[in-house]
Amino acid sequence: MASAFWCIVEDDRAGRPKKVTGEVLGEAARLARQLGGQAEAVWLTDKATDEGLKQLAEWGAARVWLLENPALAPYRGEVWTPALAELATQHGVQAIFGAVTARQRELLARLAARIGVGLSADSVAFSLQDGKLVATRPVYAGKLLSKVTWSKPPWLATLRPNVFRLEDPKTGATPQVERPAVAIPQGTMTLAERKEEASTGLPELAEADIVVSGGRGMKGPENFAILEELAKVVGAAVGASRAAVDAGWRPHRFQIGQTGRTISPKLYLGFGISGAIQHLAGMRTSKIIVAVNKDPEAPIFKVADFGIVGDLFEVAPLLTQEFKRLLEK
Structure with missing residues (x-):
């Protein structure tokens, strides 16, 4: 769907989409509406939850592309990138947004290199001019703001948390879930050991x-x-x-x-x-x-x-x- 704006889901280990995903979806939906399109979520996970899917719909995802496979956890760029690139190539998406988090920073950079498009990292604002996306991002430690445009879609960007508005949830919304046939590589690395960090009891x-x-x-x-x-x-x-x-x-x-x-x-x-x-x-x-x-x-x-x-x-x-x-x- 050429007018679709995709949002990569950032979730926790319990399968709950994080608040920043709602912020990214809200901005994606705002921009997509101006082009007659819609916001859609892409969830790469080893185990999705019904509650998580419902949450994505309430945050404005008209469709959820669900890639569910044990090989997708924990995150490995060598596994996620080719799967996401294949999905994007199959469906001709207009834009792909992610959050400024450790894994999505890496993922979107890898994806941009793989499919040959530009990436606006740490974006703080967006507008549409003559049907093309213009992103604003800080440079030189925030002393200046630069404007970024793309020569061709998909437009890739990472969005800073707490910058974009978290819209009121659409209570009762139900997701349209798609389970596309995408090859999930096994990768060359395996998880040898996981050590859980002690919770501080404070917000992330x-x-x-x-x-x-x-x-x-x-x-x-x-x-x-x-x-x-x-x-x-x-x-x-x-x-x-x-x-x-x-x-x-x-x-x-x-x-x-x-x-x-x-x-x-x-x-x-x-x-x-x-x-x-x-x-x-x-x-x-x-x-x-x-x-x-x-x-x-x-x-x-x-x-x-x-x-x-x-x-x-x-x-x-x-x-x-x-x-x-x-x-x-």
């Missing part, structure tokens, strides 16, 4: 509305407990700068920046973070930025909406107390 970093982040100024891994206490009060995720991760204070999955996670929360609070350009690249599109640093010349204050020049070990507990007081009212 990429999808959180509020993010509390610490840098070199935290002075050690034990002091992140101060930020975790604040995060629990306001329902935030906890992140870290590359300096804190390189020091071994936090695992890499919590790193925010050019070589880590890209986030766009409603509220970002940075403690003891100077504001290196690679860190700003990962959080500059946050709606509100609050910076706490003892150095009044710290670069992060140049992008912050609100700045506090002070000792984070004094400021963070005070903020925790004040948020508790306000939220208990």
